[in-house]
Amino acid sequence: MLITNHVLSGALIGLVAPDVGSAFGRGFVSHFILDSVPHFGVDDAHLMRVAVPDGLVGLVAIAVLARATPRRQLLPLLSGIAGACVPDLDKPGRQFFGRSPFPAWFDRAHAVIQPESTRHFPVEVAAASAFTAALLVLLRRF
Numbered sequence: 001m002l003i004t005n006h007v008l009s010g011a012l013i014g015l016v017a018p019d020v021g022s023a024f025g026r027g028f029v030s031h032f033i034l035d036s037v038p039h040f041g042v043d044d045a046h047l048m049r050v051a052v053p054d055g056l057v058g059l060v061a062i063a064v065l066a067r068a069t070p071r072r073q074l075l076p077l078l079s080g081i082a083g084a085c086v087p088d089l090d091k092p093g094r095q096f097f098g099r100s101p102f103p104a105w106f107d108r109a110h111a112v113i114q115p116e117s118t119r120h121f122p123v124e125v126a127a128a129s130a131f132t133a134a135l136l137v138l139l140r141r142f
């Protein structure tokens with residue numbers, strides 16, 4: 001799944017989690033749940049064409065969410081986002097350092113659960129819309 005959706009779902013989880021540790025843990029688990037849903041994906045030759053804009057949109061989303069979140073909720077929010085995004089550190093790790101930071105068994109398990117297709121971009125848009133709507137409702141309550 002696009003990292004932007006992991007950012008949005010991790011933020012949502014962080015805002016409703018009872019503490020910072022569970023925000024990270026629940027965000028981490030959510031990564032694999034989202035990755036197991038049929039989602040958008042391209043082959044390795046086209047990966048950076050998607051990953052760069054997706055990463056930039058994800059960073060902007062983190063900045064916007066951090067600004068919109070009350071200070072007392074900020075650490076759980078960021079912890080949820082971190083937990084939800086950490087499993088994808090294998091991508092920048094391979095791109096910039098030539099290796100994943102995770103053991104091979106972890107990367108194999110992560111790769112095998114991905115039902116990716118270029119036809120599934122609407123799934124990403126629907127997920128981003130749902131997460132954003134939920135975040136807007138939740139942030140109005142604080």
Ligand SMILES: [Zn+2]
Pocket residue numbers: 001031035087088110
């Ligand atoms: Zn992933």
